[in-house]
């Protein structure tokens with residue numbers, strides 16, 4: 387059982403790395419952003435509710451987000467472990483995740499903090515806007531998402547650092563180089579790929 391959490395500002399490369407690491411460690415990558423986008427595309431009640439917040443670059447309310455993750459983490463493919471990408475993002479979400487993991491007898495092993503400077507983030511997001519056409523990658527909404535990240539999510543790093551869980555990884559460089567850096571910190575913590 388291995389519990390990994392990826393945290394970092396919009397554009398740091400969390401989604402890309404989450405997918406690669408999930409394959410490598412044979413655990414599901416659980417991306418709340420992806421799950422919300424799928425629900426928006428399918429026009430489910432959750433999607434209809436989430437869409438406005440997402441388009442404005444705001445966080446979907448904790449109650450909805452926590453319920454979604456609790457449900458996802460209860461599925462059978464999580465038996466080997468999980469990799470959370472983009473959750474938790476608020477202190478309330480940290481609390482709810484703690485409660486859920488305690489109840490299910492699991493825990494987080496490491497919080498990988500992906501870093502990148504602001505200029506790099508802006509240019510990556512501009513590229514992504516062209517390639518993927520995400521409705522929340524406009525310059526105005528990007529700025530809003532960065533601000534909300536700084537205000538609500540960056541403080542979570544201190545919370546996890548106080549539990550000695552944070553491994554800081556430079557997110558700058560080629561995708562496979564960044565993956566190798568992450569593997570290195572995971573190995574250093576005794577998390578092997580065949581765990």
Ligand code: AMP
Pocket residue numbers: 396418419420422439440441443444445446447451471472473474475476479522531
């Ligand atoms: P992401 O793909 O992780 O950048 O997420 C895209 C959008 O989905 C965010 O800007 C939020 O509107 C919403 N979202 C994703 N994860 C969360 C979360 N943990 N809490 C609240 N909103 C979220």
